[in-house]
Amino acid sequence: QVRLVESGGGSVQAGDSLTLSCVASGRIFRNTLMGWFRQAPGKDRQFIGGISWSGGNTYHQDSLKGRFTISKDNAKNTVYLSMNSLEPEDTAVYYCAAGSGVLSWSKSYSFWGQGTQVTVSS
Numbered sequence: 001q002v003r004l005v006e007s008g009g010g011s012v013q014a015g016d017s018l019t020l021s022c023v024a025s026g027r028i029f030r031n032t033l034m035g036w037f038r039q040a041p042g043k044d045r046q047f048i049g050g051i052s053w054s055g056g057n058t059y060h061q062d063s064l065k066g067r068f069t070i071s072k073d074n075a076k077n078t079v080y081l082s083m084n085s086l087e088p089e090d091t092a093v094y095y096c097a098a099g100s101g102v103l104s105w106s107k108s109y110s111f112w113g114q115g116t117q118v119t120v121s122s
Helices: none
Strands: 002-007 010-013 018-026 033-039 046-052 058-060 068-073 078-083 092-099 109-112 116-121
Touching (some): 018 033, 046 068, 058 068
Parallel strands (some): 010 116
Antiparallel strands (some): 046 058
16 A cells, blocks of 8 residues: 655745645556645545656646646655645645546545644734
């Protein structure tokens, strides 16, 4: 199975930028999808977007597109979530995920990292 380890979270000020990393190891197939999710306390898990491991095609939720960007570096087995213009409402635990199927469908993702906390203060 694939193992995922997120890093890069922390406390920032509103308006700051932050980039999260997810290092993948184990079984990664050509059709593997990598995604990012977040969950704030008392809120449902929110799908941010995903990227195909092999081809690099991306999908970003319209509500976050323009502020959040997903990218990858295959040589480092790493996917990234770059976040700009952060707001207090972005405070959440951010999760890296892996799976297969449809890139834009949240239920395509089945394997999860442990999460990394992002806290944005005003």
